Amino acid sequence: GEDVEQSLFLSVREGDSSVINCTYTDSSSTYLYWYKQEPGAGLQLLTYIFSNMDMKQDQRLTVLLNKKDKHLSLRIADTQTGDSAIYFCAVVPGSQGNLIFGKGTKLSVKP
């Protein structure tokens, strides 16, 4: 089945850029998502990218997709303390309709 991998922790200083990486195994994945989970809350969709795109930019967020390497990244520019959260990469495998999540990357932003 589909496997989605991400590193568990990332620590950055306020004002720096954060880059969270994700790899997946199913090359037929159509939509790829980034979700954010703040402490004590459920998951909220941050952004998504369709598999025929290489890049998507939305204000401080940039998503890069390398289909050849099956690598997805989320870049947060000018990271703020309010960006501290767990970020989940998720994909919809070609053969299924349900989301497969990575384990989540905990982003800590230091003042």
Added chain:
Amino acid sequence: DVKVTQSSRYLVKRTGEKVFLECVQDMDHENMFWYRQDPGLGLRLIYFSYDVKMKEKGDIPEGYSVSREKKERFSLILESASTNQTSMYLCASSSNRVVNTEAFFGQGTRLTVV
């Protein structure tokens, strides 16, 4: 504002009790999901449903069952709660009618089994 509502934020139950976790969505979504979230393990799919009275096992269905009698409601049942079912439980829903299957999540239920 779209909404997925889980009936409880926090629950404490005793070992062996039958536990019901309720989830309701107001978006007329066909798909509903139950995940559990544990530190270092991310989200693991327990059960999902693509339609009323329909259910499919996810990755970790053992010890759980589900019920979907109405489109808007998806219940997770712990037949006999055990301490290893202490976890955060997240419900989600999504639509079959759009290509982009964005999932909307509830706030989660933190269940402690003592």
